[in-house]
Amino acid sequence: MITIKKATLNDLENLNLLFDAYRVFYKKESDLEASKEFLRKRIQNNESEIFVAQFSENNSEKLVGFVQLFPIFSSTRLKRFWLLNDLFVDINFRGRGISILLIEEAKKLAVQTESAGLMLETDKNNIEGNQLYPKTGFELDTEHNFYYWSE
Template identity: 45%
Template structure:
């Protein structure tokens, strides 16, 4: 498995995964919309995307991704990161790909000088919650629809 950051000229590598991610969250499949969204985020430097590649029949194929968005602290005058999207195709789950993507996002965040990496997930997504807590994320504040997790990086 390889995990690497992608850039605008590589947006097509993640469009299908992003569309599957949206379908997982009960949105209608829309590849054109997915492509436009990803290209806009990368083209405007509004997000950072890491893609996991697995080897299939001698070729590397994208099988998972995570997308990070910056957030800023005026008081600390720093940028932090929100891990907004994390998705691994069904056939590749439970192989450590999700955790590897999160850990790569953590490394990137530390290297960029961030004080924390934050994420949230649906209250009923117990599998994800267990993963996040095993890595070291802790709940920030209870909510009725989502749990917000944050991990200190320094």
């Protein structure tokens, strides 16, 4: 059985294993210590909302996915937006609708906080994501350019 819940510091150890796998998926070097500290700060400082998917079977529980959202603000809408920054499901649990459950939880957060909505970015080559997001109600913005600056 899969349940979705808000992550707490009690989930940090198991969440960190997923988060590190997520980073490795995006071609970053594994760094369990740094990723754990990153997550700890986000949770302690209430700088993000993290929801986890928990698989329960035979009296054992395992975290198998997560979504992390960061608040940003729209001056023109005078409201908060939620940036769906990270979404990941353990490779052994994909194809079970867990990503959809996590996205639905993110949508609930957006409604509960009376935000302007959710936004996300994904690579044009992310076949799974580019099929998943429209399936869950996201629309591709083809009218705006996305720029970034990095040092």
